[in-house]
Amino acid sequence: MDIQIEFKNVDPSEHLKEYARTRFEKLTKYIRREDSAVLSAMLEVDRYRQIVEVKLTADNVQLSAQSESEDMYASIDQVLDKLRAQLKREKDKSKDRRKGKLDKQGNPGPLAEPEVPVEEAEAQPLIIQEDMPDMKPMTSEEALIQLEETERNFLVFINADNERVNVLYRKNSGDFGLIDPRM
16 A cells, blocks of 8 residues: 655654554555555644544545544544544445445445335335245255355255255354254
8 A cells, every 4th residue: 555644834753654654554454455555644733733634545435534633643543543434334335235235326236125114114014025046955064054154044945865845044042943844
């Protein structure tokens, strides 16, 4: 990450510059493409106020944050916390887009659950039909692996051992339950 630090109305001390650089380098763990990231920081003194303004361009996102206090080091830490929160939010949005919960504009996508107004939710529960992919026979161990890879609470599958439809579900304790109806 390219870090550019500028000073306004303050003596550019090497210690302050190094402190800011090491603090801002901690943001690299939230950035996917570090080599194309650019962070420019303006450290300014206005009477008794120590102001830090930061602009970060990374992963096709432009973020900015500003903080002021009576201590320049505290201002750097505060602006770092603000940028960290913004980067986490952007990372979560990116994950939601990949999972289909959000589209590129940040609106709920096709896989997001529809929002139901409170009045309607109390009146009648909704039944939302979901299409299940073609079920191929699998063992209960294979079903467990598949359920652990998803965020769902249950999995309906055809048990390869007995050729019946089974349901594998998560219990509140963290264990799993298996429903095997015998007809």
